[in-house]
Amino acid sequence: MYSFEPSDEQKMLIDAVSRYATSDLRKAAHDAEENKELPPKLISKGWELGVLQASIPEAYSGFGERSALTGALAAEELAYGDLAGALAVGTPGLFALSVLLAGSEEQKKQYLPPIIEADWKPYTAALIEPAFDFDPNELKTTAKAEGSDYILTGEKTFVPFADKAEAMIVYARLKKETKAFIVPKGAAGLKVGEEREKLMGLNAVPFFKVTLDGVKVPKGNLLPGDFAPVLDASRVAVAAMAIGVAKAAFGYSRDYAKDRDVFGVKVAQKQAIAFMLAEMATEIEAIRLLVWEAAWAIDNKKEDASQRAYLAVTGASDMAMMVTDRAVQILGGHGYIREHPVELWMRNGRGFATFTGLAMV
């Protein structure tokens, strides 16, 4: 039966996450980007909201059940505060949810409790590769079986917190499939770039290149499950975050337009601007429902869930670019100045076509 209203439980979670996003993340966002650092306390506070913990079953020390939809709702709120903060808080989830979705029972019991029970710790994952035609289903990083081990070779980029990671999931091509491998800290042949990567946005998150020069991991480190559910989960999470960023940009530019005078009226009283805002709001609402549908399709194990997730992230990435670009335009010259947040949102907005793999819910 159609319904477009979150459950009471989801509303409670949204409220809690939203308070943190608006009063903590948003306030810290500007300085974090400029100083290239998120205060560790801020990340811990976000971790304590328990978004990840609530999606891990009790058997593995969590206190809930995974729902892509609940995760999407939370991701949207977090990114509304700040995308860099949202990604940083969620980085351990890249590792934990991959294990939950593709790991064996034994692996879940071994790896999940230490992550879930502890404070925020840098567990991470490496999916993206430095190539213009990067395709998560046709990775250039390879895995080859050799005796009781797998040998991983290749190059990864955009790996958050790789320098301090306790362990990371590395995605590599095994035969013709993308598979996940657990690579422990300090594995021989694992090289984390010496310098942080320099990106157009997200400078508050430490990203690194990671080179795998014949890294040897035992066969037990292969997550046996399919990659598709992992990819779907990430696509929906990234799409949900695009909604959050777009909502932030829309709200800020709407308020600015209502406040700023021009030719004796407010900027927002000009149809040229009012119509831009109307289209932004319509686009956000439409794509938001598309993202929710994809998350719902995952939760309800619909056959076409993967296709839905793909459409959601593609649509959300276009929508975020359109909305953030217009937000800057509405602020005019002020939009171009880094004192206002819209230029950062525009930089982030362009990234959603690239960010699959950096978030999971």
Next chain:
Amino acid sequence: MIDFEIPEKIAGTRLVVETVAVNMMRPVSRYFDEHEHEIPWDYINFMHTATRAMGGSSMVPSEKKEGPRFGFQRLAVMVEMLSWGDAGIYLCTPGGMLGSAAVSATGTPEQKERFLKRFRGETPVFDAMCMTESQCGSDTSAIRATAVLDKEKKEWVLNGEKIFVTAGHKAMLDSEGFIVVWVTIDPAAGRAGMRPLVVEAKTPGCQVTKMEHKLGIRASDTVSIVLQDCRVPFDNILGSPEVVTTDKATTGFKGAMATFDATRPIVAAQAIGLARATLELLKEMLAERGVTIRYGLPRQKLTSVEKDVIEMEIQLRSAWWLVLKAVWMMDNGKPNSLESSMSKVRAGDVVNRITQKAVEIMGPLGYSREYLLEKWFRDAKISDIYEGTGQINRLVVARQILGYRSSELR
């Protein structure tokens, strides 16, 4: 609890309607496009019989106080499917449509009974809504048609001309239907004086004067109606006969707007059905020529055609959910003025982009009248015009998100 599953009851209806669309609409789509002003009676009689057999009298949901309400969701799903069959023929569906929507939104229980019971009779009956005049379309507060009360005879005397009345011919000449005419009962009062009045078929002084020739939806008649000292009973007025201007109580105008909240998502649903038909046919035609869409690939690896089709799919699907959200809110008694207009903005855009792109992609085949793509391209345009143009709906959305009154955002 968020849920995207179609309710079982509606899914059943949808299946039935699909059979009608496939068997009774598609085969005659081209014929009625090329024979403008001919009436698709086979479809009409079938729909009338089928609706009666199911115990209904019209497509407009009846009010039910208890239990979950699905009426507008079901209507949106049905309209989407009928329009997938043929957007013009769908507009010939007998039973209550826009006129009944106005009666439902603003009439008293007695009026509802008196005007709507005719749809339960043996023969198909139509209704229509008369809003537009030659000097005003979207600016409905500028309406000049008048109704003056004859206190002695307790009758309203109507004068004026209405144009672009969808299905007016069928409502007034081909059946014992009625039209809902928007008039002013106090020209000095502006919006506060606006009222809808019901004029029944065969009322002296009410004449259908012209049938338009259109770009698309040619199966549906669009007429002009002239009212010349046309007398209707006092009780045919929908809403209060008093004009109250002191407290800005513009009930008449609000009645029109309340009707739009209900009808705009339905017109949007019509756009979606047409867009879906187009996208499905396009994908079929491409597949026959060896082009399949590779979902899941990074965009850098997609062909231009694949990118177009994927984008069309995103637009279509997201627009459809906006429509469903708007009608779901309607069914649940939530104020949906914003969502209703949003759904119309989006659907109007999407159906035009999709039909235009489909003709472009198929090249000569798209432009040829051998296929329906060119017809659908022509049929699509009306969705961005009637029941509020895309621009008017943007204005409605803008005022709502900005918290502006109409005087603050003109």
